[in-house]
Amino acid sequence: MAEAVPAAPAGSKSEQAYALIKARIVEGTYSPGHRLVLARIAGDLGVSVVPIREAIRRLEAEGLVTFERNVGATVAGIDPTEYLYTMQTLSIIEGAATALSSPLLGAADIARARGVNEEMRACLKDFDPVRFTRLNQEFHSVLFEHCPNPHILDLVHRGWNRLASLRSSTFRFVPGRATESVDEHEALLKLIESQADADAIEKAARLHRSATLDAYLAQSSAADSS
Amino acid sequence: MAEAVPAAPAGSKSEQAYALIKARIVEGTYSPGHRLVLARIAGDLGVSVVPIREAIRRLEAEGLVTFERNVGATVAGIDPTEYLYTMQTLSIIEGAATALSSPLLGAADIARARGVNEEMRACLKDFDPVRFTRLNQEFHSVLFEHCPNPHILDLVHRGWNRLASLRSSTFRFVPGRATESVDEHEALLKLIESQADADAIEKAARLHRSATLDAYLAQSSAADSS
DNA sequence: ATGTACGAAATCGTATACGAAGCTTAGGAG
DNA sequence: CTCCTAAGCTTCGTATACGATTTCGTACAT
Numbered sequence: 302m303a304e305a306v307p308a309a310p311a312g313s314k315s316e317q318a319y320a321l322i323k324a325r326i327v328e329g330t331y332s333p334g335h336r337l338v339l340a341r342i343a344g345d346l347g348v349s350v351v352p353i354r355e356a357i358r359r360l361e362a363e364g365l366v367t368f369e370r371n372v373g374a375t376v377a378g379i380d381p382t383e384y385l386y387t388m389q390t391l392s393i394i395e396g397a398a399t400a401l402s403s404p405l406l407g408a409a410d411i412a413r414a415r416g417v418n419e420e421m422r423a424c425l426k427d428f429d430p431v432r433f434t435r436l437n438q439e440f441h442s443v444l445f446e447h448c449p450n451p452h453i454l455d456l457v458h459r460g461w462n463r464l465a466s467l468r469s470s471t472f473r474f475v476p477g478r479a480t481e482s483v484d485e486h487e488a489l490l491k492l493i494e495s496q497a498d499a500d501a502i503e504k505a506a507r508l509h510r511s512a513t514l515d516a517y518l519a520q521s522s523a524a525d526s527s
Numbered sequence: 528m529a530e531a532v533p534a535a536p537a538g539s540k541s542e543q544a545y546a547l548i549k550a551r552i553v554e555g556t557y558s559p560g561h562r563l564v565l566a567r568i569a570g571d572l573g574v575s576v577v578p579i580r581e582a583i584r585r586l587e588a589e590g591l592v593t594f595e596r597n598v599g600a601t602v603a604g605i606d607p608t609e610y611l612y613t614m615q616t617l618s619i620i621e622g623a624a625t626a627l628s629s630p631l632l633g634a635a636d637i638a639r640a641r642g643v644n645e646e647m648r649a650c651l652k653d654f655d656p657v658r659f660t661r662l663n664q665e666f667h668s669v670l671f672e673h674c675p676n677p678h679i680l681d682l683v684h685r686g687w688n689r690l691a692s693l694r695s696s697t698f699r700f701v702p703g704r705a706t707e708s709v710d711e712h713e714a715l716l717k718l719i720e721s722q723a724d725a726d727a728i729e730k731a732a733r734l735h736r737s738a739t740l741d742a743y744l745a746q747s748s749a750a751d752s753s
Numbered sequence: 754a755t756g757t758a759c760g761a762a763a764t765c766g767t768a769t770a771c772g773a774a775g776c777t778t779a780g781g782a783g
Numbered sequence: 784c785t786c787c788t789a790a791g792c793t794t795c796g797t798a799t800a801c802g803a804t805t806t807c808g809t810a811c812a813t
Contacts, residue, residue, distance in 0.1 A: 349798045362588030390678045397619045452616040575768045
């Protein structure tokens with residue numbers, strides 16, 4: 302009969318602060334470049350600055366915020382170069398995670414992923430980039446979430462979190478990519494269903510993401526020369 | 528004419544603390560399982576506990592220390608399972624880093640790597656696991672350090688750091704692996720010299736590390752059944 | 754009008770202090 | 784002799800306070 306206070310969800314205040322700030326970044330309340338003033342956040346949460354500082358340090362180590370000495374923290378930006386690096390890293394990590402996860406997927410998982418992908422397909426007309434991106438994440442989550450190596454899984458999550466600060470994500474910039482993406486998802490599912498070897502699955506998953514990146518790069522270089 | 532004080536190398540005390548603790552972990556002064564008592568370290572450095580806490584948070588996010596609420600931090604352990612996960616992750620990340628780095632390697636780099644590898648070969652008799660491991664890291668560093676993607680490079684470094692806390696590393700447990708390792712290094716160098724495609728290099732680099740992991744697993748399961 | 758210098762405000766960095774939680778050990782009951 | 788209980792110690796968690804650094808605005812000189 303402990304745990305009497307329902308308004309104390311997380312343990313320490315520094316953890317609460319960490320969770321809150323992270324949520325606000327991922328969710329978009331704090332957009333990239335936003336300055337995270339310690340005293341301000343401390344006031345919001347009704348705590349002192351010390352736990353906030355610790356939370357910020359953790360977020361810094363995860364790459365969600367950048368920190369400059371004697372100046373302060375800002376939400377990490379979407380610098381195109383940074384986007385490229387993150388996507389490339391994620392292509393490698395997520396490809397591996399998907400391959401490691403695939404032998405552990407049951408029929409129910411496949412069915413669920415396929416269901417999500419069909420939702421995405423239905424979403425193609427009246428295209429809503431935000432919704433599409435959310436479904437996209439859900440689809441891939443089903444595929445890699447069974448990855449037995451927690452380190453790799455953690456890295457995948459971190460990668461997705463960093464991309465999440467872009468909100469509507471790539472598909473706003475490259476809507477044409479969405480159709481291909483849905484088709485590649487189905488191909489990937491067939492590959493997993495047929496119990497293809499890990500190498501093939503890894504390569505397919507990686508290429509799927511690289512293709513999105515390439516589409517973005519082509520788009521942006523075209524924009525440059527216009 | 529600022530920077531007058533020579534004894535103040537790093538900027539903030541929390542950064543100094545971070546660097547020091549990390550160094551001590553990697554270098555082995557703090558062995559795995561060692562309790563990191565805040566007040567103790569603060570006393571050592573002549574600072575208060577606040578900067579220490581921040582440093583520990585960062586190390587926690589990097590996986591070098593584990594932290595338990597209201598209990599404290601300890602140097603992250605070498606739990607065999609953890610070792611497995613770390614090696615597997617590193618095989619993927621380092622393989623990718625090496626492949627991305629290989630086109631950027633000059634003749635001088637190759638020569639340097641080959642020199643290190645020859646030192647390793649010479650080191651095979653009068654086998655010294657610690658020295659061998661250090662050379663091994665140097666060899667691989669030459670190969671992946673040119674990786675143009677800083678995120679991937681950072682992940683490789685983190686992986687190596689975690690393994691570093693094992694000090695003498697795998698080769699103490701599996702000395703027989705050392706000979707094969709040197710040969711595989713030479714094969715990898717030949718592959719890079721011949722400008723093989725990135726896929727082949729990545730696969731070779733990944734397998735090289737997986738093989739070490741497999742040797743360790745075989746050894747440890749043999750030890751279990753004895 | 755522009756550039757520079759000075760000063761005030763904002764913000765960060767760290768020390769100190771005190772309360773809370775966990776661990777250890779001594780004492781007593783069964 | 785063993786197990787349970789309680790007090791004390793250790794260590795962590797956070798608030799508050801103050802010094803240090805940066806930034807921004809204003810006034811002055813050129």
